Amino acid sequence: MPSTRSHSVRWRVASIATSLAVIVSTRAFWWPTSHVVSYDGATYSGPNTEVSMAALRQWRIPFLNEFIFGTVPHLGNHAVGVLYPPRLIALLFGSSLGHGLIVVGHMLMLGLGMVALARRLGLSSLGGAIAGVVVVLIGSTQTKTVQFEQIQPLAWLPLLLLALHGCVTARRGWREVGVLAIVATGTLLSGHPQLILEVVFVAALFTIGLIVRYRTGLVRLGVAAGLSVAMALPQLLATLDARSMASLDEGRSFTDLSNGMYILQVRKAAQALFGTITGGDPAAFSGAFEAIGWFGVAGVIVGAIGIVAALKSSSDRWWSLPLAATIILGLIWSLGPRTPVFTIAYRLIPGFDLGRVSVRWLAVVGIALALFIGVGVDAARSLLSRRISRTLASAIVLAAIVIGLGPITSGSRLAGAIWLLTAALVLIVPVVAQPRHVGRVLGFVVVVELAVMSVSAIPNRITMDSAVGETASPAISELMSVAKSGGS
Template sequence: MGIVRGLRMSAIRAAPLLLALGAVALALLPLLASPNLLMRGDVALYFYPYWEAAARATREGRLPFWNPDLFTGIPFLANPQVGFFYPPNRALSWLPVPLALKLSILMHALWAAGGMFGLARWLRYRTAGATAAAVAYAAGGYFLAQAEHINQFQALAWLPWMAWAWAARRPVRLGLAGAMQILCGHAQTVVLSWAALLILLAPSGDERRRLSGWIRAWSPGALGGALALGLSAFQWVPSLLLAQASIRAGGLPLNEALSFSLSPVLLGRSLLPGREAPAFTEFTAYVGVLGLLALAAGIRQTDRRWAVIAGAGLLLALGAYNPIYPLLLELFPPLRAFRVPARWLALWAFGAALGIGAGFDRGLARLGPRRLALWALGSLALMGLALAASPIQPPGMTGSLGPVKPAAVGLWVVALIAGGLLAWRRPSRAVWAGLWLAELMGAAWGLPVNRLLPPEAWSDPRLPALVLRDLQREVGPEAGRILSVVDLRFDPGDLGEWRSVFGGQLSPEAFEEFLVATKYKEALVANLPMARGLPTVDGYDGGVLPLRRYIELARRFVPTDRLLRDGRLWETLPGLPEARWLQLLGVRWIVTDRLRDEWIDGVFYDRGIAADACGAEPVEAGPFPPLEATELRLLVTSSLPPGTKLGVAELQTSEGDRLELSVAMGERNTPVRVRWGMPKQITGVRLRPASPACAEGGWRVEGGALVDERTGAFQALVLSPGGAFARRYAGDVKIYEFRKALPRLYGVCQVLSARGEAEAMDRLADPAFDPSRIVVIEGETDRAEEPPRPCAVKIQWLRFTPEVREAEVRLEGPGWLVLMESFDPGWRATVDGQAVPVRRANGLFQAIAVPGGVHRVRWEYQPAGWGVGIGLTALSLFSGVWIWGWRRARGKVPRQAHE
């Protein structure tokens, strides 16, 4: 009987916590009960690809120090947002990535609720208050809305555990929880969390007047914080060194540091529950109308530090709309490293959860008519703001918020009426809690985290990725990188099939998101190539990456008004960069859409590549399958009048003959036609411009085709300078091969020196610079300019992995080997086993000097600071164990509630 009684008592004690956990799981029911998945925004373009690459490395049993697949090569582990060393992430590596992400969301939501429940109980909240605080935090709008930023979501889940450990004066536990939060990989959340803790755990009463009071109150935090930094040093030391070379080095410009500030006009949409616009998650921070009623009741609590935390969060979230915030950025320069002031809403969510717990503890009997009236008026004011915000376009959205959905308005009105009735009749807390939970559940099920797409949105393989994978394997280590220049307005060819499959299952909004996800995969944009192991010159980030040098180089070929600091060349490039930039960046494969292509008089014209006929190289096409044709048709743009001689078309036939035919300007908006007599099998085309035509304005070729007028058969041509481009795939998008691409490792024998970055970039921007035979080396100021000379270099790969590149090279004379991976101090190189200095080459990459002859060269990468970080972590681990043992030797610390 004693055992039964004990179990019964344990169940009774655990029931409130289980109730809170059940409510949180219920808030995520659509996510958990469906085989569908999250597939939008950062989840699709950032986290899935990184998690896929990290899981692949884990299953292979290797540490992925270097990432060769994004941004011309970047550190992998040193990027904190990857969260590679966060234990739950690695434990989920054997599951499909979408499922792993869903389980991580569930685990961390429950973990957050458990931590908040424990914190509230330690702070002497009663059972109802602790349960309400746990639900308000883990099922509230701000926390759930961040689930799409999984690293931020994970880090927020540790905040209540850190607070609980500090309040209980357990520095070792605080250190462990703080280290786990750092390993989640969201530095901004770490800073916000410690700001909340400093307010919550500040001394109270007379203790504030004494230095000893501050020392006593904050000493567990200081010790725990130091331990957290030490235990996570193996992650943040390499990350800190990487940050010095990143776009955030020295802080962001003020306008970027203030981006995504919460406008006061948006407070209604932010603080009231409703079906949020997909791009509005940064501003979502509701706790429910009945939750606001609990705050009104809890404000009479003696200790109101929760209100200070919540108020500070709201005030700082205003960012640019708060005149104090820019001053704060000046006083604390490290804050300039972060964007999105709206993320200070994390403090609001944390403080408000504690306040709601206090309100449920005190009950509606303590509310009073004045506070009830203030709650009602405040709620009505927020509703008015929400309705007035309809035409506003928040940051990150391409259109206005639009009108509030009737269901959301109904939810607000019902909650307001219910709150008034509750205050009048004052029923049990269970009735109040039930109505509030219903309000939260209704809002949570409308959040983007619960708006899912079919598994095919991620798993369906698209042909371009498969084609590029085969092309990469065919070419080997020299395959080069991908550049996508795509307008996503194109329609997939299987649109009708998808509509027939999912048109009746998905709402129009959800089907549109599915369609966008499909086009993302088709076009291989942002970080998606990495998920398939395909290297791209592009990428998408917003943390310590991309490198500052990468952005500086991009400024030379991306219009300033279009340049984005987080990458996304596919969105910013108005067209293909010049061939020399493609060479410089190691681009071999071009992915484009088909929106500019045309059918004219039954003939298809590929307009993906345009060429200046008066450029340095003649415009060519071929080789291509022989076609018996009777004429060449060209799409020409020029200001020259019809009939003007443009030049000569040289046609190569399958018999080895060469035809030279005059090309004259035709009528505007009609193809230029070049005819010959008998049908010929044409295998190559070259256009030689006439000097007068070039002198008088020139002309461009934007497409062409060989046509057999007898049958209507045709061969679409890709016309480019020197025949540099060849079409390798044509589907919903097209893939071109840039045949003048430079390999990942190549040799040159002519060097230009530069004193620093600015001079190096100027040399690269010179139209006469040819990256195939010249390299710009920074710091070689004493080297005399070398005249051009013949240079024969042969390279045979011996080993090619992300972190190790080894090859046998044969140089005709002394020269330089250029490795097309971003310069990083973690790279080391040897020639025939002897260490050689790695120099910064062509502004972004790296090179080593090699004497003439046959040599074995090797590059190897390990993050800078990795050894130091490991040492600090080992020392901190020893210190933590020693502190834990010392405290146990002294006996248990008496329980002290935070007053």
């Protein structure tokens, strides 16, 4: 009994640590005198919310929006989320504070969902805590909070994987089927279609691993899928109807998808993935706003250790293989239409050709990597092996050569030097720390690096003291003046 109670307490501490990371990292969204105002938020998200709230206060469903481009579908605009229950928070707090609270709530859902998923998959409480903290601090997550329609679907991913696992492994009863149906419905209604597609894709790979591992649950999964589609049907029908009248019904061309602002640029790939603790504009450093990954050097190394450790474990291979495939495919697809792998997905995966920004696949890459970082912390003692240490050191040297002499850049000598020092620190920790403390120290290094980088995250750079309202506010006027002056 004492050991069970101690185990439970450790997991509660993991949840508390994750919650604190969310509260601190999202302070720009809930601080009383702060308003996170993005260009899209001021011109689309805020006004869309006002249209929704005005209609709902009159007990009617807003089918059309007469204030954008003459008149456009409103209910059929899936990203608006008219039928997504959490969006009703704006009814109580207004669009600006309401959006902020929605972001904070979904970040808590993402972080705590990751902790719960890590526990279900057999990680230690330390590994679960690190995974939960990391998933809310990485740059790809922080950047998506600016466009809250995108953070909403991502927040459901850990819970969706958790519900899938519960549904397949349930020995009796149908409660888990109902839970999965509710979580899947929330995912389908949650926001931006491209991010929903990404979440569904990861869930599909995960489900294949589940079925291969347990060889059961197909009937329960089918029932849950049917229930979720039925509950989301009004929104899905409205979205499909709007799409049938859209100019993009046949998908986007390769020319559209090759826009340098919407792909992971090879030359700046390391900058986008590693990030920098030197401050400055993350978008400029990464090559584009959408390309901000910022997983940290320590995070990438420990995550790679976690991937290897999970794939080597026969008990973890069923889930680690699908999530490792998510990382590989996500990175390749983030490069845009320059590889056969992208072309195959473009031709075969329904809806893949509608996503305007290929580099948004980094968002699910970051979530999968966060889980593997937790695994890597648990497996950190493997670094005590000379063979593994030498392999890792060789990989770091090779990466340094490619960045120093090849087509990939570090952005500056200072950034490159810091990357090398951080990588060296990861290698030194197993040598200088006591074996039982190696995981804790490596987890600390990962979190500190990400915490320092999060200080210059996009939300903290676009805060204003005025909110977006129904009419043109000082915030919108300021945004417009910045846009006209070229951002100076």
